[in-house]
Amino acid sequence: LYGQGVRSGAPLTRLAFERGLSPLGDWGGYIVILSVLLFAISTSISWSYYGDRCAYYLFGERAIFPYKVVFVIMNFTGAVTALTTIWTIGDIALGIVIVPNLIAVLMLTDKIKAITDDYVERKPWLAMHRDEER
Structure with a gap:
């Protein structure tokens, strides 16, 4: 938590946009933040539906609720894990x-x-x- 960490993924992209679009101020970083947010939301919705349908076709109606519980747990875990x-x-x-x-x-x-x-x-x-x- 303390000190300089290795930059990769979205933080690296944000830094590149901030430096590349430096004449516009901090807008480069905000572009990346908004893009990642929209991508994360749309991906989560899409995979939720995709998995819901797969659970239904493979195991029937009774599998949908357990799938949704696991999906929510995995989304939370993904937000707080390395x-x-x-x-x-x-x-x-x-x-x-x-x-x-x-x-x-x-x-x-x-x-x-x-x-x-x-x-x-x-x-x-x-x-x-x-x-x-x-």
Whole structure:
């Protein structure tokens, strides 16, 4: 808490904007603060909805409330925990989510190939190009 810390992430970006836009005063820092705030809010809303729908489709209606509780706890934890720790937790969580997705992709390989072959055979991009020329 005391002394000069290593600047990274948003603080580093804020410092760069303040120095780069120094003729405008402190406005560079405020631009970064507002941008990070809006990005954080929109990301939180989007992931809340995305996770809510995933919980519903995977486990049914009963899974939505526990998901929301975990989501709120993780949002709070993310606000008070070191950035490197949060990135580590995020990497682990995404690694866990990748496993069932890879299994599903492997199980659906034949179907994906058939759909892709059908699409390539029809060549819809050529039809769109011909329509644009007219």
